[in-house]
Amino acid sequence: MNIRVLGCSGAISAGFKTTAFLLDDDVLIDAGTGVGDLPLAALARIDHILVSHSHLDHILSIPLLADAVLRLRAAAKRPPIQVHALPQTLAALRQHIFNGVIWPDFTRLPNAAHPVLSLHPFNIGDRLQLGERQIEVLSAAHTVPAVGFAVDAGPAGGHTHWVFTGDTGPNPALWQRLAEIKVSHLVIETAFSDEEHELAAVSQHLCPAALAQELTHLQGEVQVHITHIKPGEIDAVMTEISALDTRHRLSALQAGQVMVL
Numbered sequence: 617m618n619i620r621v622l623g624c625s626g627a628i629s630a631g632f633k634t635t636a637f638l639l640d641d642d643v644l645i646d647a648g649t650g651v652g653d654l655p656l657a658a659l660a661r662i663d664h665i666l667v668s669h670s671h672l673d674h675i676l677s678i679p680l681l682a683d684a685v686l687r688l689r690a691a692a693k694r695p696p697i698q699v700h701a702l703p704q705t706l707a708a709l710r711q712h713i714f715n716g717v718i719w720p721d722f723t724r725l726p727n728a729a730h731p732v733l734s735l736h737p738f739n740i741g742d743r744l745q746l747g748e749r750q751i752e753v754l755s756a757a758h759t760v761p762a763v764g765f766a767v768d769a770g771p772a773g774g775h776t777h778w779v780f781t782g783d784t785g786p787n788p789a790l791w792q793r794l795a796e797i798k799v800s801h802l803v804i805e806t807a808f809s810d811e812e813h814e815l816a817a818v819s820q821h822l823c824p825a826a827l828a829q830e831l832t833h834l835q836g837e838v839q840v841h842i843t844h845i846k847p848g849e850i851d852a853v854m855t856e857i858s859a860l861d862t863r864h865r866l867s868a869l870q871a872g873q874v875m876v877l
């Protein structure tokens with residue numbers, strides 16, 4: 617099982633794409649601007665999109681992807697791309713994106729019987745079975761209903777997990793759950809530097825000081841990948857993180873990086 621980072625930035629600028637991970641070649645975890653770097657044939661292979669929350673930097677490639685692959689998938693008689701998210705997130709997509717104003721309703725196009733997208737609600741704690749892969753929905757604490765995900769490496773990988781926190785501030789429920797499973801990779805956000813700790817708090821993100829506090833709850837010695845840093849904050853965030861006293865191995869996640877489970 618491979619997880620490829622298509623985008624891991626907290627906003628955009630040249631060379632920085634927002635959150636998207638490609639699990640093998642058919643499952644997207646979040647659909648930020650990084651999705652747009654995939655060739656059309658690769659886009660057409662995506663069968664599932666797992667959405668952490670409704671914010672634009674995580675969803676904006678869903679409507680664009682639907683339009684890009686509609687004809688290819690219809691010609692190949694492919695089923696709808698399944699979009700999986702919390703009920704509140706799916707309602708936001710329906711109301712604010714697929715409303716015929718911002719974008720056509722691709723849950724009914726090219727026709728209502730065989731649309732290019734279908735919407736599938738999940739709840740925190742659910743375990744989604746996508747082919748051989750099992751993915752658990754984790755809690756997140758953000759300004760809108762939000763989740764993270766834990767991808768189970770399966771029996772060949774000793775049932776370790778690749779964990780993505782999603783966008784979140786301090787999140788006790790996450791650490792409670794992670795104490796019960798084996799974690800090999802933790803992809804955790806740190807959007808802002810400590811200087812911006814008030815903005816981090818109000819927008820429910822982490823800064824390095826808050827990250828340090830969160831990581832005290834993570835057992836063992838884990839490879840920790842820092843994601844969702846705002847482009848102007850990267851040097852400050854990574855300098856502050858390099859000074860943290862922690863047993864875990866911390867590095868900045870990079871677009872193009874492939875993690876093998």
Ligand SMILES: Nc1ncnc2c1ncn2[C@@H]1O[C@@H]2COP(=O)(O)O[C@H]2[C@H]1O
Binds near residue numbers: 671815819
């Ligand atoms: N109160 C605020 N003041 C300024 N910026 C904000 C505020 N709340 C949210 N944001 C920004 O809006 C962004 C929305 O997406 P994010 O949660 O990734 O990160 C958020 C912050 O960068």
